[in-house]
Amino acid sequence: MTPKPTPLGLFISFEGIDGSGKSTQVARLADHLRARGHDVVLTREPGGSEGAEEIRALVLQGDPDRWSAETETLLFTAARRDHLERLITPALAQGKIVICDRFADSTRMYQGxxxxxxxxxxxxxxELMIGVEPDLTILIDMDPTEGLKRAKGRQGHEERFEDFGTSLQEAMRAGFLKLSEEFSDRFRVIDGSQSIDQVAQDIAVATDLALEQRR
Incomplete structure (x- = not known):
């Protein structure tokens, strides 16, 4: 009897400046895919595993100058390695679709x-500790001033990077757009100034195409 092939999962990351609507669209995409019968795992970075969530509290709370960029890079990489080992790799090996709110591209931008x-x-x-890139990266692009206004309006407890102000968000937007050109094979840029429904539709189309190309 010929053994069945191991199912191939799909790894999707969402990127964008603070307040770009990633969390909302991550949930919308998960609903879209589940309605089509896919097994979906939602996760986030930093975080996604017990150890990574502990590191999340260290890097996203407190004074903006709490850590140097070098220390942040090490902390984020440690969190990502634990996340990869304990959640992402096992889920993909089981043929699941993993949707992650931020991944290595955020570290390339914020710290890099x-x-x-x-x-x-x-x-x-x-390259040394992670060695994995998403199959598809959704970049929600929007005006930095509007994004920061939305982010501040959340009034959460993880505002350390938001406290760096508009200048960081402007640099981040420009950097993400350049990154989308560097990794054009996996990036899809979505206009975040559209309605929530239209953004969700554009993301669904891009994802369905990526799934079709893997068949």
Whole structure:
């Protein structure tokens, strides 16, 4: 009897500046895929596993100058490694679709470019300790001022990066758009100024196409 092939999962990441609506669209995409019979795992970074969630509290709370960009890079990489080992890799091996709110591209931007000239260091650590890129990256692009206004309106407890202000968000937006050109094979840029429903529809179309191409 011929053994059945191991199912191939799909790894999707969402990126964008703070307040771009990623969390809302992650949930909308999960609903879309589940309605079509897919087994979906929702997760986030930093976080997604017990150890990574503990690191999340360290890096996203407190004074903006609490950590240097170098220390942040090490902390985020440690969290990502635990997340990869304990959740992402096992889920993909089972043929599930993993949707992650931020992944390595955020570290390339926040620590690699916008917080210091550390892009080469970030990439070296990523290659050494992670070695995985998403199959599809959804970049929700929007105006930095509007994004920061939305982010501040949430009044959450994880506002350390938001406290760096509009200048960081502007640098982040420009950096993400350049990154989408560098990794054009997996990035899909979505206009975040549209209605929530239209953004969700555009993301669903991009995801359905990615799934079709893997068949």
């Amino acid at each position: 470019l916008s917080r210091g000239d550390l892009r080469a260091t970030v990439d070296q650590l990523h």
